[in-house]
Amino acid sequence: MAEFRYQGVTLAGKPLRGTILAPNRLAAKKKIDEIVAEHRVRVQALHKRVHFVYKVRRPGNQKIIDGEITAYTPEEVRESLVRMGYQIVQIRRNFFRPKLGVPQKEVVVFIRLCADLLREQFPYDEILSMLASDMENPRLRETVMEIHKDLKMGKEGRQVFLRHADVLGKFTVYMLSIASTSGNMADIYENTAKFLERSSEFKKNIRSTLFMPAFVVLAAVGALVFYVMYIFPKIAGMLLKYNIAVPPMTAATMQVSEFFQNNIIWVMLAFLSPIIATVSYFRSEKGRVVWHRILISIPVIGKLIYKTSLEVFARVFHALYSGSGENIEVIKISSEACGNRYIEKQIKDIVIPAMLREGRS
Structure with missing residues (x-):
């Protein structure tokens, strides 16, 4: 999550400053709106903590020193480096900073x-x-x-x-x-x-189990495309050259092959568009809930994923509740940590309201 800093004033005119965590600026603004509505303050600025690259040198030394630092504004970087005794050569935000994964x-x-x-x-x-x-x-x-x-x-x-x-x-x-x-x-x-x-180890076993079926499906699809796009047109050309009568099914396949070759771009767009739309939906907040519900519904594997999520929930709940009497907040935190958005939603929308409304355990 990214860190955002907000600055403003209270109703009494006193300066206000704080930080929040949010996945993006839109989510940060929603959190700020909640703070404004609850505490009746006026927020004047919102800055994201980002990476800056700088070039500096020591007084009396022409050697350039390169470095990188995180801050909310370039002015903060400048003040920090000046306090450390450096002369500023250049400060700029690092936009092209790839987020490499961590195994x-x-x-x-x-x-x-x-x-x-x-x-x-x-x-x-x-x-x-x-x-x-x-x-x-x-x-x-x-x-x-x-x-x-x-x-x-x-x-x-x-x-x-x-x-x-x-x-x-x-x-x-x-x-x-x-x-x-x-x-x-x-x-x-x-x-x-x-x-x-x-x-x-569990994820590694799942990947190794699904590798061969996925490879077979991709190989079959690739072979079918190669046959329709390359081999079959050669055979069809030879049949047409010698005026050989072909069965209706073969004729229909020839027409499909010809259509694919003449409209390859539109065919690719029609094939990729649903895939891109589906992936984009499953990456959204609502889509993740649906995807995680599908995951735990898969035969055999789904039960293992479900039990793993419940184990994470139980571990975090035990660690937090052992020293806390506030169980509702502990349950919310544990549900967020379980890693399954569907289970998290069920706990927050069904389990906790039932506990508060009916006093259930």
Whole structure:
């Protein structure tokens, strides 16, 4: 999730500043509208925390130093570098910054190492500093460095870790945020690593199981297209050349093949458009709920996915509820961490209202 900072004034004229987490600017504005309606404040500016690249040099030294930093505005970057004694050469926003993925295996290794070092009584601050310097994946290294920096600044653990849910995963960030305020960090990190290892093995087995059927289907489709577009026209040309009568089915296939060849662009558009539209829908908020409902309805595999989601829910709920008396908020957080939008929606829209309305357990 991205971090946004809002600035404004209260009804009494006092300055107001705060930060929120949101997937995009539109979602951030919706959260700001809720804050304005609830607290009756006036928000004047909303800035997203983004990456800036800079070129600086030391006074009396012509050597240019390149670097990258995250901030809300270029002015903040300039002030920070000036305070550090640098002369500014150039500051610009880094628009072309690809978001490389982080394999779950590397996340598991990171958490496992944290657990081992915590058991050896290493300070958490030193652990993050040590591991960040040895990481090969640039995005994971940057994530750990940002976590380290934010925690040193005294920010709340939950807010710090939730910013990186897209890298570490929702379940992981919820567990790590719980660990940051508990007295048994090593145990929570150990249990999180064990679950992620099992989850990774499960996904690996699913992929290997589905690989061969998917390959067979793609090969069959490819062979059919090759036959209709290349082989069959050659045969049809030979039949027409010698005026050989063809059966009605063959004649119809020849017409279809000719239509495909003459309208290949429109055929490709007609084929790809539904696929693109379906993928776009399933990536939307409502589409994800439908997709996750379909996933848990698949025979055999669906039950495993369903049970895995419930296990995540139970683990987070147990970790949070053991030290909290506010069960409604704990249930909401646990449902968000389970990783299945359909189950999350059912819990928030059906289970929690029933508990509040009828006092059910």
